[in-house]
Amino acid sequence: MTKFKKGTRQFWIPYLFLLPNVLIFALFVIIPAIQGLAMSFTDHGIFTEPKFVGFANFVELFHDEVFWITFKNTLVYSFLTVIMLVAVSLLLALLLSKSTVKFEKGFRAAFYIPSLLSMITVGIAWRFILGDEMGIINYFLRSLGGNGVPWLTDGTYAMLSVIMVTVWTYAGYYMLIFISGLQAIPGELYEAAKVDGASPWYSFRKITIPLLAPTTLVVSILATINAFKAYELITTMTKGGPGYATKFIVQQVYQVAFAEDRMGYASAMSIILMLMIGAFTVFQFAANRRGSDNE
Amino acid sequence: MNKQVKTEIGKTILVAILAILTLFPIIWVVLSSFKPQSELFQIPMSFFPRTWTLENYSESLGRGDFLLYFRNSLVVSVVSTAITVLINTMAGYALAKFVFPGRNITFTIMLATLMIPLQVIMIPIFLQLKRFGLLNTLWGIIIPPAATPTGVFLARQYMTTLPDSLIEAARMDGGGEDFIFIKVILPMSKPIVATIAIFSFMWRWNDYLWPLIVISKSRKQTIQQALAGFVGQLQINWSNLLAMTTITILPVIIVFLAFQNFFMQGVTAGAVKG
Numbered sequence: 001m002t003k004f005k006k007g008t009r010q011f012w013i014p015y016l017f018l019l020p021n022v023l024i025f026a027l028f029v030i031i032p033a034i035q036g037l038a039m040s041f042t043d044h045g046i047f048t049e050p051k052f053v054g055f056a057n058f059v060e061l062f063h064d065e066v067f068w069i070t071f072k073n074t075l076v077y078s079f080l081t082v083i084m085l086v087a088v089s090l091l092l093a094l095l096l097s098k099s100t101v102k103f104e105k106g107f108r109a110a111f112y113i114p115s116l117l118s119m120i121t122v123g124i125a126w127r128f129i130l131g132d133e134m135g136i137i138n139y140f141l142r143s144l145g146g147n148g149v150p151w152l153t154d155g156t157y158a159m160l161s162v163i164m165v166t167v168w169t170y171a172g173y174y175m176l177i178f179i180s181g182l183q184a185i186p187g188e189l190y191e192a193a194k195v196d197g198a199s200p201w202y203s204f205r206k207i208t209i210p211l212l213a214p215t216t217l218v219v220s221i222l223a224t225i226n227a228f229k230a231y232e233l234i235t236t237m238t239k240g241g242p243g244y245a246t247k248f249i250v251q252q253v254y255q256v257a258f259a260e261d262r263m264g265y266a267s268a269m270s271i272i273l274m275l276m277i278g279a280f281t282v283f284q285f286a287a288n289r290r291g292s293d294n295e
Numbered sequence: 296m297n298k299q300v301k302t303e304i305g306k307t308i309l310v311a312i313l314a315i316l317t318l319f320p321i322i323w324v325v326l327s328s329f330k331p332q333s334e335l336f337q338i339p340m341s342f343f344p345r346t347w348t349l350e351n352y353s354e355s356l357g358r359g360d361f362l363l364y365f366r367n368s369l370v371v372s373v374v375s376t377a378i379t380v381l382i383n384t385m386a387g388y389a390l391a392k393f394v395f396p397g398r399n400i401t402f403t404i405m406l407a408t409l410m411i412p413l414q415v416i417m418i419p420i421f422l423q424l425k426r427f428g429l430l431n432t433l434w435g436i437i438i439p440p441a442a443t444p445t446g447v448f449l450a451r452q453y454m455t456t457l458p459d460s461l462i463e464a465a466r467m468d469g470g471g472e473d474f475i476f477i478k479v480i481l482p483m484s485k486p487i488v489a490t491i492a493i494f495s496f497m498w499r500w501n502d503y504l505w506p507l508i509v510i511s512k513s514r515k516q517t518i519q520q521a522l523a524g525f526v527g528q529l530q531i532n533w534s535n536l537l538a539m540t541t542i543t544i545l546p547v548i549i550v551f552l553a554f555q556n557f558f559m560q561g562v563t564a565g566a567v568k569g
Contacts, residue, residue, distance in 0.1 A: 001459060003394040013472050017389035018401060020382040024442035027427075029408045032419035039419060046425075095310050102307045109555060110314040113321070116547045116558075118501035120519045121540050124526055125324045128533060134336040136323060143339075168317065176559060229414045232503045232519075236526045250414045254507075257418045267418050274415045281410075 040271045044264035057268035067269060069244045070252040074276070077159065077248065078227035081166050085223045086216065088171045093178030094208075108179070111172030119169070123236030126165045127152065155245030158238050162246050165233065170226070174219045181215030182208070217288040221281055228277050249273045321544070328352070328537035335534050351538035361539060363514060364521040371436050371506075371517060372499040378441040379495040380488055386442075387450025388480055392462060402451070409444045413504055421508050435509035436517070440499070446491045453487035454480065490557050497547055518543050 004010040040057055042050035061067055092111055096104050114122070129135050130151035138148035151161045185208065193203040231250045234240055240247035249269060257266035323342075327335060328351055330344040355361050389395075390402050413420070420439070421430075429435035457480065465475045481488065503519040510516050516524070522543060525536050551558055 001394050002392055002462065010472070011395070014389040014393035014395045014398070017385040017393075017476070021386040021405070021442040021447060022401065024382075024439060025405060025408055028420060028423060028439040028442075029411060029416070030404075032416040032423055033411050035419035035422070036416045092313070095306060095313075101303070101310050107310050107314050108559070109551075110318055112558070113548070113551070114317065116497065116551050117321075117544055118503065118519050118547075120501075120503050120522050121543055124522060124536060124540050125320050127526070128324060128327070128537065129320055136340060139338070139340050168320070172317070225410075225412065229412045231414060232523075235503070235523050239527075253414070254417070258421075263418050263422075270415045270418065274411070277410075277412070277415075 036267050036270055039264050039267035042264040042267075043262075044267075045261040046263070050264065053264070057265050060265065061268055061272065066244065066247075067249075067252060070247050070249045071272070073159070073244070073246065074228060074230075074248045074250075074273075077163060077166075077230065077246075078224060078280070080163050081227045082220055082223045084163065084167045085170055085174055086220055088167055089174035089219065090178050090212075090216075092171060092175040093182055096175070097179045097182040108172070108176065111175055113172065114169045115173035117169070119232035120236050122165060122169050123233045126161070127237050130161055152238055153242055155242055158242060158246050162233060162237060165237065166227070166230070169233075170223065174223065177219055177222075178212070178215060181212050185211045213288055217284060220284055224280050224284065225277055228273060228280070249276075324537055325541050325544075328534070328541045330534070332534045351534045352542070355535050355538045355542065360513070361518075361521065364516055364518045365542070367433060367515060368500060368518040371433055372496050374433075375437040375441050375499045376492050376495040378437065379443060379446055380492050382442060383446030383491055384450045384454075384481065384484060384488060385476065386447045387452075387454055388476060390447070390451045391454035392457075392459070392480075402447075405444050405447055417504065417508050424509055429509065431510055431512045431515055433515060436499075436502075436506050440502070440505055443495070443498075446495065449487055449491060450484070453484055457483055486557075489554065490560065493550060493554050493557050496550060500547060 004013060039050065041052060041054060043053050043056075044050040095101060096108055096111075101107065117125075129137055132138060132148055132150060132153055135151070137151070142148055150157050152158050189207050189211075190203055193207060198206070229250065230248055231254070234246055234248060234251060238246045240251050250273070253266045253269045253273070256269065257263050326343060329347050329349070331346055331348045331350060334341075334345055386405075390398060424430050424435050424439070429438070461479055461483070462475055465479050470478070501519065502517070503523065506517045506520050507523075510520065513524075518539075522536070522539060525531065525539065
């Protein structure tokens with residue numbers, strides 16, 4: 001570690017190394033974050049000067065039917081996506097972590113590949129696959145004698161499709177995180193449990209789950225933040241439809257801000273979104289702590 | 296055959312089926328892009344094209360605008376990645392190897408910005424870009440997202456492990472601080488430089504929301520914006536769209552296959568230790 005004395009020219013060297021990053025963070029993250037908060041209390045368009053309106057935006061939000069639909073959709077989507085992602089990626093990790101499977105490196109790569117694709121292309125691919133008349137999945141169901149499923153044209157199915165596709169995309173990514181968590185658990189614990197006559201299910205509940213808790217926390221927080229941010233997938237897969245069935249807060253913010261030119265009002269929505277993300281993160285930390293205290 | 300071998304084979308088969316199901320959508324899109332338009336939705340469907348054709352590719356690449364979007368994305372990804380690697384390793388170096396007032400708070404604030412997603416601040420960012428005249432310029436997509444907390448974090452973690460004695464020796468020899476960084480520190484940090492570069496390239500290439508905020512003129516659009524635009528049309532030309540999608544996916548898959556290990560390590564280093 002180098003420490004330069006105050007008052008010398010060298011004293012400024014570490015600050016110079018930090019400067020480009022700090023400048024960009026300040027200009028394009030920190031200042032905008034403060035501005036966003038301030039804007040939520042104003043009436044503000046692209047070409048009009050902001051006008052302070054107090055809590056009027058938030059009061060209006062409270063009565064805004066479309067906003068509540070997107071609010072509910074965001075919650076349902078995030079909640080189900082996170083639960084399924086944790087379950088599926090943990091399952092994949094368990095299957096692939098203890099070298100009981102051949103070609104495990106290749107398999108890990110196979111599950112990880114979808115997360116490399118842009119959500120725009122993922123949406124296009126699945127829209128192609130899930131098409132009512134022309135999609136391969138409905139074609140397959142029909143050739144088995146069944147009926148086609150309105151994957152993207154019925155509200156409930158569309159939401160389920162969006163959730164499933166999100167899980168498909170990210171399961172392999174979180175699987176890698178779970179694998180490294182599983183590998184950190186000492187193998188002797190399982191051997192000792194086995195000697196004591198514990199069943200695999202018992203060791204899973206009493207060893208794997210508690211010792212994996214920090215990893216599970218990381219995965220569920222990352223998955224939650226990602227779910228609340230979802231935007232691209234909807235753009236190409238459902239456009240938020242049918243109706244408002246898969247429209248999330250971020251879509252609504254973008255539309256109100258840039259299509260309807262109500263930036264102050266849209267900022268108020270963003271603040272609600274930020275609060276939701278914060279609340280969920282805190283909740284997960286608390287739940288995780290309580291879970292580990294019980295052990 | 297003993298029981299253990301049997302469960303191993305059973306598990307391998309199960310995992311293989313899951314892996315094939317996982318990869319099927321991608322393979323299906325790629326194969327379909329080689330089918331002639333008349334065959335794309337023809338019933339009965341066939342997994343492999345009955346007639347292989349490059350028509351969709353020549354049509355997509357033949358339209359001047361698609362190449363333009365591809366070029367825009369390439370310029371943005373390459374230039375932004377170069378800047379990201381440089382400024383993130385600089386910041387990581389300062390935080391890893393110097394003691395100075397404000398060091399911890401700077402690091403903490405940088406990591407805290409991870410908690411503020413772009414989606415939440417896109418409106419004030421738009422106004423900020425407008426103020427700096429960066430709207431509708433590629434610099435607007437290149438510079439602001441170039442500083443990444445993850446990159447700084449990874450660089451700092453790695454550089455903390457480099458021996459101080461080397462830096463001191465270089466200083467004794469009269470090397471300037473910039474010389475030390477470029478000629479001593481960066482060459483010793485190759486693995487982390489590669490990791491940051493690979494992830495940065497992928498993020499920039501796949502990015503959609505940031506270009507969407509910055510770019511409204513069609514000639515400056517990135518490939519992801521263009522794809523989203525093609526899907527938005529009332530009549531989707533699926534044959535061409537699938538070819539363009541395949542072309543868009545290709546660079547990322549190539550980078551992945553070339554640097555697989557960096558990807559696998561990068562994910563766990565960035566997430567678990569974070």
